[in-house]
Amino acid sequence: MFGYYLQLAVRSFARNKALTALMVLTIAVGIGATMTTLALYFVLSGDPIPGKSGQLFYPQLEPRSLGKDATLDADPLKQMSRYDAEELLRQKRGDRQAVMSAGSVTVMPAGDAAQPFRVRARYTSADFFPMFEVPLAAGNAWSGNDDEARSLVAVIDRKLAGRLFGSANPIGRNLALPQGTFRIIGLLGDFKPTPRFYDLTSQRYGGDEQVVLPFSSSRALKLDTQGNMQCWAASDDGEGNRSLNAPCAWLQYWVELDTPQKARDYLKYLADYSDTQRANGRFERPTNVRLHDVMGWLDFNRIVPNDVRLQMWLAF
Structure with missing residues:
Protein backbone atom coordinates (compact mmCIF):
# COMPACT_ATOMS: atom_id res chain seq x y z
CA MET A 1 0.00 0.00 0.00
CA PHE A 2 2.81 2.39 0.86
CA GLY A 3 4.51 1.70 -2.47
CA TYR A 4 1.28 2.48 -4.33
CA TYR A 5 0.85 5.85 -2.67
CA LEU A 6 4.53 6.61 -3.23
CA GLN A 7 4.09 5.98 -6.96
CA LEU A 8 1.09 8.32 -7.03
CA ALA A 9 3.10 11.02 -5.30
CA VAL A 10 6.01 10.66 -7.75
CA ARG A 11 3.63 10.89 -10.73
CA SER A 12 1.99 14.00 -9.25
CA PHE A 13 5.36 15.63 -8.65
CA ALA A 14 6.44 14.79 -12.21
CA ARG A 15 3.43 16.61 -13.65
CA ASN A 16 4.35 19.83 -11.76
CA LYS A 17 8.14 19.88 -11.67
CA ALA A 18 8.49 23.62 -11.14
CA LEU A 19 5.97 23.68 -8.30
CA THR A 20 7.57 20.62 -6.71
CA ALA A 21 11.04 22.19 -6.82
CA LEU A 22 9.67 25.40 -5.33
CA MET A 23 7.99 23.49 -2.49
CA VAL A 24 11.15 21.53 -1.69
CA LEU A 25 13.26 24.72 -1.76
CA THR A 26 10.79 26.55 0.48
CA ILE A 27 10.77 23.76 3.06
CA ALA A 28 14.59 23.50 2.95
CA VAL A 29 15.05 27.24 3.47
CA GLY A 30 12.50 27.22 6.29
CA ILE A 31 14.21 24.35 8.12
CA GLY A 32 17.63 25.96 7.61
CA ALA A 33 16.45 29.35 8.89
CA THR A 34 14.74 27.76 11.88
CA MET A 35 17.82 25.79 12.92
CA THR A 36 20.08 28.82 12.44
CA THR A 37 17.96 31.17 14.54
CA LEU A 38 17.40 28.47 17.17
CA ALA A 39 21.15 27.87 17.45
CA LEU A 40 21.76 31.64 17.68
CA TYR A 41 19.15 31.94 20.42
CA PHE A 42 20.71 29.18 22.51
CA VAL A 43 24.20 30.66 22.09
CA LEU A 44 23.01 34.10 23.21
CA SER A 45 20.91 32.82 26.10
CA GLY A 46 23.18 30.01 27.34
CA ASP A 47 24.67 29.74 30.81
CA PRO A 48 28.15 31.33 30.55
CA ILE A 49 29.49 29.64 33.70
CA PRO A 50 27.60 26.35 34.20
CA GLY A 51 27.64 24.89 37.67
CA LYS A 52 28.38 28.21 39.33
CA SER A 53 25.93 30.70 37.87
CA GLY A 54 23.65 30.27 40.88
CA GLN A 55 26.44 31.21 43.31
CA LEU A 56 27.65 34.43 41.67
CA PHE A 57 25.60 37.56 42.36
CA TYR A 58 25.61 41.13 41.09
CA PRO A 59 24.59 43.68 43.78
CA GLN A 60 22.93 46.99 42.94
CA LEU A 61 22.67 50.09 45.12
CA GLU A 62 20.95 53.46 44.66
CA PRO A 63 23.44 56.24 45.52
CA ARG A 64 21.93 58.99 43.37
CA SER A 65 20.77 62.27 44.86
CA LEU A 66 17.18 63.43 44.77
CA GLY A 67 16.50 65.67 41.78
CA LYS A 68 13.56 67.17 39.99
CA ASP A 69 13.61 64.28 37.51
CA ALA A 70 14.17 61.57 40.12
CA THR A 71 11.96 58.51 39.73
CA LEU A 72 11.88 56.87 43.14
CA ASP A 73 10.48 53.55 42.00
CA ALA A 74 13.01 53.07 39.18
CA ASP A 75 15.61 50.33 39.16
CA PRO A 76 18.88 51.19 40.90
CA LEU A 77 22.02 51.91 38.91
CA LYS A 78 23.54 49.03 36.99
CA GLN A 79 27.05 49.92 38.12
CA MET A 80 28.60 50.96 41.40
CA SER A 81 30.49 54.01 42.57
CA ARG A 82 34.11 53.59 43.54
CA TYR A 83 33.44 54.50 47.17
CA ASP A 84 30.72 51.88 47.57
CA ALA A 85 32.61 49.19 45.65
CA GLU A 86 35.75 49.64 47.72
CA GLU A 87 33.76 49.76 50.96
CA LEU A 88 31.89 46.54 50.17
CA LEU A 89 35.19 44.97 49.17
CA ARG A 90 36.73 46.03 52.47
CA GLN A 91 33.85 44.69 54.56
CA LYS A 92 34.05 41.25 52.87
CA ARG A 93 30.54 39.99 53.62
CA GLY A 94 30.57 37.40 50.83
CA ASP A 95 32.52 34.17 50.39
CA ARG A 96 34.44 36.05 47.72
CA GLN A 97 34.03 39.47 46.11
CA ALA A 98 35.55 41.29 43.17
CA VAL A 99 35.49 44.85 41.87
CA MET A 100 36.40 45.48 38.26
CA SER A 101 36.46 47.77 35.25
CA ALA A 102 37.49 47.52 31.63
CA GLY A 103 40.48 49.54 30.50
CA SER A 104 43.26 49.88 27.98
CA VAL A 105 47.00 50.27 28.39
CA THR A 106 49.94 51.19 26.18
CA VAL A 107 52.53 48.42 26.11
CA MET A 108 56.13 49.48 25.47
CA PRO A 109 58.13 46.55 24.05
CA ALA A 110 61.85 46.22 24.66
CA GLY A 111 64.18 47.36 21.88
CA ASP A 112 64.55 50.68 20.12
CA ALA A 113 62.88 49.45 16.92
CA ALA A 114 59.70 48.18 18.62
CA GLN A 115 56.73 50.53 18.58
CA PRO A 116 54.34 50.93 21.56
CA PHE A 117 50.85 49.49 21.05
CA ARG A 118 47.53 49.48 22.86
CA VAL A 119 45.79 46.43 24.33
CA ARG A 120 42.54 45.90 26.19
CA ALA A 121 42.85 45.39 29.93
CA ARG A 122 40.79 44.30 32.92
CA TYR A 123 41.37 45.94 36.30
CA THR A 124 40.09 43.78 39.13
CA SER A 125 40.78 42.33 42.57
CA ALA A 126 42.34 39.02 43.57
CA ASP A 127 39.10 37.00 43.94
CA PHE A 128 38.30 37.52 40.25
CA PHE A 129 40.30 34.43 39.31
CA PRO A 130 38.76 31.83 41.66
CA MET A 131 35.27 33.36 41.45
CA PHE A 132 35.03 33.09 37.68
CA GLU A 133 37.21 29.99 37.40
CA VAL A 134 39.73 31.79 35.21
CA PRO A 135 42.25 29.18 33.97
CA LEU A 136 45.97 29.88 34.10
CA ALA A 137 48.31 28.20 31.64
CA ALA A 138 51.36 29.10 33.74
CA GLY A 139 52.25 31.00 36.89
CA ASN A 140 49.61 32.23 39.31
CA ALA A 141 47.30 35.12 40.10
CA TRP A 142 47.99 37.75 42.73
CA SER A 143 46.72 37.68 46.32
CA GLY A 144 44.65 40.00 48.47
CA ASN A 145 47.87 41.27 49.99
CA ASP A 146 48.95 42.43 46.52
CA ASP A 147 45.68 44.34 46.24
CA GLU A 148 46.30 46.11 49.52
CA ALA A 149 49.94 46.83 48.64
CA ARG A 150 49.01 48.09 45.15
CA SER A 151 51.60 45.71 43.76
CA LEU A 152 52.69 46.14 40.16
CA VAL A 153 51.92 42.59 39.04
CA ALA A 154 50.15 41.39 35.90
CA VAL A 155 48.54 38.38 34.27
CA ILE A 156 48.67 38.39 30.47
CA ASP A 157 47.30 36.17 27.72
CA ARG A 158 49.18 33.98 25.25
CA LYS A 159 48.74 36.39 22.34
CA LEU A 160 50.45 39.25 24.16
CA ALA A 161 53.11 36.94 25.57
CA GLY A 162 53.96 35.73 22.08
CA ARG A 163 54.06 39.26 20.73
CA LEU A 164 56.44 40.42 23.47
CA PHE A 165 58.59 37.38 24.17
CA GLY A 166 58.04 34.90 21.34
CA SER A 167 58.16 31.32 22.61
CA ALA A 168 60.07 32.25 25.79
CA ASN A 169 58.45 31.84 29.19
CA PRO A 170 56.89 35.22 30.16
CA ILE A 171 56.65 34.47 33.90
CA GLY A 172 58.91 36.79 35.86
CA ARG A 173 59.48 39.15 32.94
CA ASN A 174 58.47 42.81 32.87
CA LEU A 175 55.49 44.45 31.23
CA ALA A 176 56.47 48.06 30.64
CA LEU A 177 53.77 50.74 30.55
CA PRO A 178 54.30 54.51 30.45
CA GLN A 179 52.96 54.74 34.00
CA GLY A 180 55.14 51.97 35.46
CA THR A 181 56.62 48.50 35.01
CA PHE A 182 54.61 45.44 36.05
CA ARG A 183 56.03 42.01 36.81
CA ILE A 184 54.27 39.22 34.91
CA ILE A 185 53.24 36.49 37.36
CA GLY A 186 50.62 34.56 35.36
CA LEU A 187 49.66 33.46 31.86
CA LEU A 188 45.95 33.24 31.02
CA GLY A 189 44.48 30.06 29.63
CA ASP A 190 41.36 29.97 27.45
CA PHE A 191 38.79 32.22 29.11
CA LYS A 192 35.99 33.41 26.85
CA PRO A 193 32.62 33.18 28.64
CA THR A 194 29.72 33.73 26.24
CA PRO A 195 28.13 36.14 26.88
CA ARG A 196 30.78 38.09 28.81
CA PHE A 197 28.46 38.27 31.80
CA TYR A 198 30.84 39.84 34.29
CA ASP A 199 30.85 43.14 32.36
CA LEU A 200 27.87 43.87 30.12
CA THR A 201 28.75 47.55 29.68
CA SER A 202 31.13 46.95 26.76
CA GLN A 203 31.36 44.18 24.15
CA ARG A 204 28.97 41.62 25.58
CA TYR A 205 30.30 39.06 23.11
CA GLY A 206 33.99 38.69 22.32
CA GLY A 207 36.35 41.50 23.24
CA ASP A 208 39.46 39.66 24.40
CA GLU A 209 41.29 41.32 27.29
CA GLN A 210 45.01 40.67 27.05
CA VAL A 211 46.13 42.13 30.39
CA VAL A 212 44.64 41.70 33.87
CA LEU A 213 45.94 44.10 36.52
CA PRO A 214 45.08 44.81 40.18
CA PHE A 215 42.33 47.41 40.41
CA SER A 216 44.10 49.16 43.29
CA SER A 217 47.27 49.54 41.22
CA SER A 218 45.31 50.85 38.23
CA ARG A 219 43.85 53.65 40.33
CA ALA A 220 47.17 54.48 41.95
CA LEU A 221 48.66 54.92 38.46
CA LYS A 222 45.46 56.48 37.02
CA LEU A 223 45.33 54.05 34.10
CA ASP A 224 42.75 54.64 31.37
CA THR A 225 39.37 52.98 31.85
CA GLN A 226 36.65 52.07 29.36
CA GLY A 227 32.93 51.50 29.59
CA ASN A 228 29.83 53.38 30.63
CA MET A 229 29.76 55.97 33.40
CA GLN A 230 26.78 57.69 35.00
CA CYS A 231 27.29 60.78 37.18
CA TRP A 232 24.59 62.60 39.16
CA ALA A 233 26.65 65.55 40.40
CA ALA A 234 29.95 67.30 39.71
CA SER A 235 33.09 65.94 41.33
CA ASP A 236 34.66 68.57 43.58
CA ASP A 237 37.79 66.83 44.88
CA GLY A 238 40.00 67.75 41.95
CA GLU A 239 40.70 64.14 40.93
CA GLY A 240 38.02 63.67 38.29
CA ASN A 241 35.06 61.34 37.88
CA ARG A 242 37.01 58.20 38.85
CA SER A 243 38.22 59.44 42.22
CA LEU A 244 37.18 57.70 45.42
CA ASN A 245 34.42 60.15 46.33
CA ALA A 246 33.22 61.06 42.84
CA PRO A 247 29.39 60.87 42.47
CA CYS A 248 29.69 58.53 39.51
CA ALA A 249 28.88 54.86 38.92
CA TRP A 250 31.31 53.08 36.61
CA LEU A 251 32.42 49.84 38.30
CA ASP A 265 21.52 37.58 54.29
CA TYR A 266 23.59 39.54 51.78
CA LEU A 267 20.52 41.27 50.39
CA LYS A 268 19.66 42.30 53.95
CA TYR A 269 23.23 43.52 54.38
CA LEU A 270 22.89 45.67 51.24
CA ALA A 271 19.71 47.21 52.63
CA ASP A 272 21.40 47.92 55.96
CA TYR A 273 24.40 49.40 54.17
CA SER A 274 22.11 51.67 52.14
CA ASP A 275 20.30 52.78 55.30
CA THR A 276 23.63 53.60 56.96
CA GLN A 277 24.85 55.62 53.98
CA ARG A 278 21.60 57.59 53.91
CA ALA A 279 21.90 58.26 57.65
CA ASN A 280 25.44 59.54 56.99
CA GLY A 281 24.15 61.90 54.30
CA ARG A 282 25.62 60.12 51.24
CA PHE A 283 22.45 58.47 49.93
CA GLU A 284 19.32 60.55 49.49
CA ARG A 285 16.84 58.23 47.85
CA PRO A 286 14.93 55.50 49.70
CA THR A 287 16.65 52.14 50.04
CA ASN A 288 16.52 50.35 46.70
CA VAL A 289 18.79 47.33 46.41
CA ARG A 290 18.94 44.30 44.12
CA LEU A 291 20.89 41.05 44.04
CA HIS A 292 20.82 39.09 40.75
CA ASP A 293 22.50 35.78 40.09
CA VAL A 294 24.21 35.33 36.71
CA MET A 295 21.17 34.19 34.73
CA GLY A 296 18.95 36.73 36.47
CA TRP A 297 21.44 39.47 35.59
CA LEU A 298 21.48 38.41 31.94
CA ASP A 299 17.69 38.41 31.86
CA PHE A 300 17.52 41.80 33.59
CA ASN A 301 19.81 43.25 30.92
CA ARG A 302 17.86 41.56 28.11
CA ILE A 303 21.00 39.96 26.82
CA VAL A 304 18.94 38.22 24.11
CA PRO A 305 17.68 41.05 21.84
CA ASN A 306 13.97 41.11 21.11
CA ASP A 307 14.64 40.96 17.36
CA VAL A 308 16.44 37.62 17.82
CA ARG A 309 13.38 36.20 19.59
CA LEU A 310 11.13 37.56 16.85
CA GLN A 311 13.33 36.09 14.11
CA MET A 312 13.19 32.69 15.80
CA TRP A 313 9.41 32.67 15.98
CA LEU A 314 9.10 33.92 12.41
CA ALA A 315 11.44 31.16 11.25
CA PHE A 316 9.32 28.53 13.01
Missing part, protein backbone atom coordinates in the same frame (compact mmCIF):
# COMPACT_ATOMS: atom_id res chain seq x y z
CA GLN A 252 31.15 46.28 38.15
CA TYR A 253 30.95 44.40 41.45
CA TRP A 254 30.36 40.69 42.00
CA VAL A 255 30.02 38.56 45.11
CA GLU A 256 30.09 34.79 45.56
CA LEU A 257 27.52 33.23 47.94
CA ASP A 258 27.28 29.45 48.01
CA THR A 259 23.88 29.02 49.70
CA PRO A 260 20.43 30.60 49.28
CA GLN A 261 20.50 31.68 52.93
CA LYS A 262 23.75 33.58 52.39
CA ALA A 263 22.14 35.31 49.41
CA ARG A 264 19.18 36.39 51.57
Whole structure:
Protein backbone atom coordinates (compact mmCIF):
# COMPACT_ATOMS: atom_id res chain seq x y z
CA MET A 1 0.00 0.00 0.00
CA PHE A 2 2.81 2.39 0.86
CA GLY A 3 4.51 1.70 -2.47
CA TYR A 4 1.28 2.48 -4.33
CA TYR A 5 0.85 5.85 -2.67
CA LEU A 6 4.53 6.61 -3.23
CA GLN A 7 4.09 5.98 -6.96
CA LEU A 8 1.09 8.32 -7.03
CA ALA A 9 3.10 11.02 -5.30
CA VAL A 10 6.01 10.66 -7.75
CA ARG A 11 3.63 10.89 -10.73
CA SER A 12 1.99 14.00 -9.25
CA PHE A 13 5.36 15.63 -8.65
CA ALA A 14 6.44 14.79 -12.21
CA ARG A 15 3.43 16.61 -13.65
CA ASN A 16 4.35 19.83 -11.76
CA LYS A 17 8.14 19.88 -11.67
CA ALA A 18 8.49 23.62 -11.14
CA LEU A 19 5.97 23.68 -8.30
CA THR A 20 7.57 20.62 -6.71
CA ALA A 21 11.04 22.19 -6.82
CA LEU A 22 9.67 25.40 -5.33
CA MET A 23 7.99 23.49 -2.49
CA VAL A 24 11.15 21.53 -1.69
CA LEU A 25 13.26 24.72 -1.76
CA THR A 26 10.79 26.55 0.48
CA ILE A 27 10.77 23.76 3.06
CA ALA A 28 14.59 23.50 2.95
CA VAL A 29 15.05 27.24 3.47
CA GLY A 30 12.50 27.22 6.29
CA ILE A 31 14.21 24.35 8.12
CA GLY A 32 17.63 25.96 7.61
CA ALA A 33 16.45 29.35 8.89
CA THR A 34 14.74 27.76 11.88
CA MET A 35 17.82 25.79 12.92
CA THR A 36 20.08 28.82 12.44
CA THR A 37 17.96 31.17 14.54
CA LEU A 38 17.40 28.47 17.17
CA ALA A 39 21.15 27.87 17.45
CA LEU A 40 21.76 31.64 17.68
CA TYR A 41 19.15 31.94 20.42
CA PHE A 42 20.71 29.18 22.51
CA VAL A 43 24.20 30.66 22.09
CA LEU A 44 23.01 34.10 23.21
CA SER A 45 20.91 32.82 26.10
CA GLY A 46 23.18 30.01 27.34
CA ASP A 47 24.67 29.74 30.81
CA PRO A 48 28.15 31.33 30.55
CA ILE A 49 29.49 29.64 33.70
CA PRO A 50 27.60 26.35 34.20
CA GLY A 51 27.64 24.89 37.67
CA LYS A 52 28.38 28.21 39.33
CA SER A 53 25.93 30.70 37.87
CA GLY A 54 23.65 30.27 40.88
CA GLN A 55 26.44 31.21 43.31
CA LEU A 56 27.65 34.43 41.67
CA PHE A 57 25.60 37.56 42.36
CA TYR A 58 25.61 41.13 41.09
CA PRO A 59 24.59 43.68 43.78
CA GLN A 60 22.93 46.99 42.94
CA LEU A 61 22.67 50.09 45.12
CA GLU A 62 20.95 53.46 44.66
CA PRO A 63 23.44 56.24 45.52
CA ARG A 64 21.93 58.99 43.37
CA SER A 65 20.77 62.27 44.86
CA LEU A 66 17.18 63.43 44.77
CA GLY A 67 16.50 65.67 41.78
CA LYS A 68 13.56 67.17 39.99
CA ASP A 69 13.61 64.28 37.51
CA ALA A 70 14.17 61.57 40.12
CA THR A 71 11.96 58.51 39.73
CA LEU A 72 11.88 56.87 43.14
CA ASP A 73 10.48 53.55 42.00
CA ALA A 74 13.01 53.07 39.18
CA ASP A 75 15.61 50.33 39.16
CA PRO A 76 18.88 51.19 40.90
CA LEU A 77 22.02 51.91 38.91
CA LYS A 78 23.54 49.03 36.99
CA GLN A 79 27.05 49.92 38.12
CA MET A 80 28.60 50.96 41.40
CA SER A 81 30.49 54.01 42.57
CA ARG A 82 34.11 53.59 43.54
CA TYR A 83 33.44 54.50 47.17
CA ASP A 84 30.72 51.88 47.57
CA ALA A 85 32.61 49.19 45.65
CA GLU A 86 35.75 49.64 47.72
CA GLU A 87 33.76 49.76 50.96
CA LEU A 88 31.89 46.54 50.17
CA LEU A 89 35.19 44.97 49.17
CA ARG A 90 36.73 46.03 52.47
CA GLN A 91 33.85 44.69 54.56
CA LYS A 92 34.05 41.25 52.87
CA ARG A 93 30.54 39.99 53.62
CA GLY A 94 30.57 37.40 50.83
CA ASP A 95 32.52 34.17 50.39
CA ARG A 96 34.44 36.05 47.72
CA GLN A 97 34.03 39.47 46.11
CA ALA A 98 35.55 41.29 43.17
CA VAL A 99 35.49 44.85 41.87
CA MET A 100 36.40 45.48 38.26
CA SER A 101 36.46 47.77 35.25
CA ALA A 102 37.49 47.52 31.63
CA GLY A 103 40.48 49.54 30.50
CA SER A 104 43.26 49.88 27.98
CA VAL A 105 47.00 50.27 28.39
CA THR A 106 49.94 51.19 26.18
CA VAL A 107 52.53 48.42 26.11
CA MET A 108 56.13 49.48 25.47
CA PRO A 109 58.13 46.55 24.05
CA ALA A 110 61.85 46.22 24.66
CA GLY A 111 64.18 47.36 21.88
CA ASP A 112 64.55 50.68 20.12
CA ALA A 113 62.88 49.45 16.92
CA ALA A 114 59.70 48.18 18.62
CA GLN A 115 56.73 50.53 18.58
CA PRO A 116 54.34 50.93 21.56
CA PHE A 117 50.85 49.49 21.05
CA ARG A 118 47.53 49.48 22.86
CA VAL A 119 45.79 46.43 24.33
CA ARG A 120 42.54 45.90 26.19
CA ALA A 121 42.85 45.39 29.93
CA ARG A 122 40.79 44.30 32.92
CA TYR A 123 41.37 45.94 36.30
CA THR A 124 40.09 43.78 39.13
CA SER A 125 40.78 42.33 42.57
CA ALA A 126 42.34 39.02 43.57
CA ASP A 127 39.10 37.00 43.94
CA PHE A 128 38.30 37.52 40.25
CA PHE A 129 40.30 34.43 39.31
CA PRO A 130 38.76 31.83 41.66
CA MET A 131 35.27 33.36 41.45
CA PHE A 132 35.03 33.09 37.68
CA GLU A 133 37.21 29.99 37.40
CA VAL A 134 39.73 31.79 35.21
CA PRO A 135 42.25 29.18 33.97
CA LEU A 136 45.97 29.88 34.10
CA ALA A 137 48.31 28.20 31.64
CA ALA A 138 51.36 29.10 33.74
CA GLY A 139 52.25 31.00 36.89
CA ASN A 140 49.61 32.23 39.31
CA ALA A 141 47.30 35.12 40.10
CA TRP A 142 47.99 37.75 42.73
CA SER A 143 46.72 37.68 46.32
CA GLY A 144 44.65 40.00 48.47
CA ASN A 145 47.87 41.27 49.99
CA ASP A 146 48.95 42.43 46.52
CA ASP A 147 45.68 44.34 46.24
CA GLU A 148 46.30 46.11 49.52
CA ALA A 149 49.94 46.83 48.64
CA ARG A 150 49.01 48.09 45.15
CA SER A 151 51.60 45.71 43.76
CA LEU A 152 52.69 46.14 40.16
CA VAL A 153 51.92 42.59 39.04
CA ALA A 154 50.15 41.39 35.90
CA VAL A 155 48.54 38.38 34.27
CA ILE A 156 48.67 38.39 30.47
CA ASP A 157 47.30 36.17 27.72
CA ARG A 158 49.18 33.98 25.25
CA LYS A 159 48.74 36.39 22.34
CA LEU A 160 50.45 39.25 24.16
CA ALA A 161 53.11 36.94 25.57
CA GLY A 162 53.96 35.73 22.08
CA ARG A 163 54.06 39.26 20.73
CA LEU A 164 56.44 40.42 23.47
CA PHE A 165 58.59 37.38 24.17
CA GLY A 166 58.04 34.90 21.34
CA SER A 167 58.16 31.32 22.61
CA ALA A 168 60.07 32.25 25.79
CA ASN A 169 58.45 31.84 29.19
CA PRO A 170 56.89 35.22 30.16
CA ILE A 171 56.65 34.47 33.90
CA GLY A 172 58.91 36.79 35.86
CA ARG A 173 59.48 39.15 32.94
CA ASN A 174 58.47 42.81 32.87
CA LEU A 175 55.49 44.45 31.23
CA ALA A 176 56.47 48.06 30.64
CA LEU A 177 53.77 50.74 30.55
CA PRO A 178 54.30 54.51 30.45
CA GLN A 179 52.96 54.74 34.00
CA GLY A 180 55.14 51.97 35.46
CA THR A 181 56.62 48.50 35.01
CA PHE A 182 54.61 45.44 36.05
CA ARG A 183 56.03 42.01 36.81
CA ILE A 184 54.27 39.22 34.91
CA ILE A 185 53.24 36.49 37.36
CA GLY A 186 50.62 34.56 35.36
CA LEU A 187 49.66 33.46 31.86
CA LEU A 188 45.95 33.24 31.02
CA GLY A 189 44.48 30.06 29.63
CA ASP A 190 41.36 29.97 27.45
CA PHE A 191 38.79 32.22 29.11
CA LYS A 192 35.99 33.41 26.85
CA PRO A 193 32.62 33.18 28.64
CA THR A 194 29.72 33.73 26.24
CA PRO A 195 28.13 36.14 26.88
CA ARG A 196 30.78 38.09 28.81
CA PHE A 197 28.46 38.27 31.80
CA TYR A 198 30.84 39.84 34.29
CA ASP A 199 30.85 43.14 32.36
CA LEU A 200 27.87 43.87 30.12
CA THR A 201 28.75 47.55 29.68
CA SER A 202 31.13 46.95 26.76
CA GLN A 203 31.36 44.18 24.15
CA ARG A 204 28.97 41.62 25.58
CA TYR A 205 30.30 39.06 23.11
CA GLY A 206 33.99 38.69 22.32
CA GLY A 207 36.35 41.50 23.24
CA ASP A 208 39.46 39.66 24.40
CA GLU A 209 41.29 41.32 27.29
CA GLN A 210 45.01 40.67 27.05
CA VAL A 211 46.13 42.13 30.39
CA VAL A 212 44.64 41.70 33.87
CA LEU A 213 45.94 44.10 36.52
CA PRO A 214 45.08 44.81 40.18
CA PHE A 215 42.33 47.41 40.41
CA SER A 216 44.10 49.16 43.29
CA SER A 217 47.27 49.54 41.22
CA SER A 218 45.31 50.85 38.23
CA ARG A 219 43.85 53.65 40.33
CA ALA A 220 47.17 54.48 41.95
CA LEU A 221 48.66 54.92 38.46
CA LYS A 222 45.46 56.48 37.02
CA LEU A 223 45.33 54.05 34.10
CA ASP A 224 42.75 54.64 31.37
CA THR A 225 39.37 52.98 31.85
CA GLN A 226 36.65 52.07 29.36
CA GLY A 227 32.93 51.50 29.59
CA ASN A 228 29.83 53.38 30.63
CA MET A 229 29.76 55.97 33.40
CA GLN A 230 26.78 57.69 35.00
CA CYS A 231 27.29 60.78 37.18
CA TRP A 232 24.59 62.60 39.16
CA ALA A 233 26.65 65.55 40.40
CA ALA A 234 29.95 67.30 39.71
CA SER A 235 33.09 65.94 41.33
CA ASP A 236 34.66 68.57 43.58
CA ASP A 237 37.79 66.83 44.88
CA GLY A 238 40.00 67.75 41.95
CA GLU A 239 40.70 64.14 40.93
CA GLY A 240 38.02 63.67 38.29
CA ASN A 241 35.06 61.34 37.88
CA ARG A 242 37.01 58.20 38.85
CA SER A 243 38.22 59.44 42.22
CA LEU A 244 37.18 57.70 45.42
CA ASN A 245 34.42 60.15 46.33
CA ALA A 246 33.22 61.06 42.84
CA PRO A 247 29.39 60.87 42.47
CA CYS A 248 29.69 58.53 39.51
CA ALA A 249 28.88 54.86 38.92
CA TRP A 250 31.31 53.08 36.61
CA LEU A 251 32.42 49.84 38.30
CA GLN A 252 31.15 46.28 38.15
CA TYR A 253 30.95 44.40 41.45
CA TRP A 254 30.36 40.69 42.00
CA VAL A 255 30.02 38.56 45.11
CA GLU A 256 30.09 34.79 45.56
CA LEU A 257 27.52 33.23 47.94
CA ASP A 258 27.28 29.45 48.01
CA THR A 259 23.88 29.02 49.70
CA PRO A 260 20.43 30.60 49.28
CA GLN A 261 20.50 31.68 52.93
CA LYS A 262 23.75 33.58 52.39
CA ALA A 263 22.14 35.31 49.41
CA ARG A 264 19.18 36.39 51.57
CA ASP A 265 21.52 37.58 54.29
CA TYR A 266 23.59 39.54 51.78
CA LEU A 267 20.52 41.27 50.39
CA LYS A 268 19.66 42.30 53.95
CA TYR A 269 23.23 43.52 54.38
CA LEU A 270 22.89 45.67 51.24
CA ALA A 271 19.71 47.21 52.63
CA ASP A 272 21.40 47.92 55.96
CA TYR A 273 24.40 49.40 54.17
CA SER A 274 22.11 51.67 52.14
CA ASP A 275 20.30 52.78 55.30
CA THR A 276 23.63 53.60 56.96
CA GLN A 277 24.85 55.62 53.98
CA ARG A 278 21.60 57.59 53.91
CA ALA A 279 21.90 58.26 57.65
CA ASN A 280 25.44 59.54 56.99
CA GLY A 281 24.15 61.90 54.30
CA ARG A 282 25.62 60.12 51.24
CA PHE A 283 22.45 58.47 49.93
CA GLU A 284 19.32 60.55 49.49
CA ARG A 285 16.84 58.23 47.85
CA PRO A 286 14.93 55.50 49.70
CA THR A 287 16.65 52.14 50.04
CA ASN A 288 16.52 50.35 46.70
CA VAL A 289 18.79 47.33 46.41
CA ARG A 290 18.94 44.30 44.12
CA LEU A 291 20.89 41.05 44.04
CA HIS A 292 20.82 39.09 40.75
CA ASP A 293 22.50 35.78 40.09
CA VAL A 294 24.21 35.33 36.71
CA MET A 295 21.17 34.19 34.73
CA GLY A 296 18.95 36.73 36.47
CA TRP A 297 21.44 39.47 35.59
CA LEU A 298 21.48 38.41 31.94
CA ASP A 299 17.69 38.41 31.86
CA PHE A 300 17.52 41.80 33.59
CA ASN A 301 19.81 43.25 30.92
CA ARG A 302 17.86 41.56 28.11
CA ILE A 303 21.00 39.96 26.82
CA VAL A 304 18.94 38.22 24.11
CA PRO A 305 17.68 41.05 21.84
CA ASN A 306 13.97 41.11 21.11
CA ASP A 307 14.64 40.96 17.36
CA VAL A 308 16.44 37.62 17.82
CA ARG A 309 13.38 36.20 19.59
CA LEU A 310 11.13 37.56 16.85
CA GLN A 311 13.33 36.09 14.11
CA MET A 312 13.19 32.69 15.80
CA TRP A 313 9.41 32.67 15.98
CA LEU A 314 9.10 33.92 12.41
CA ALA A 315 11.44 31.16 11.25
CA PHE A 316 9.32 28.53 13.01
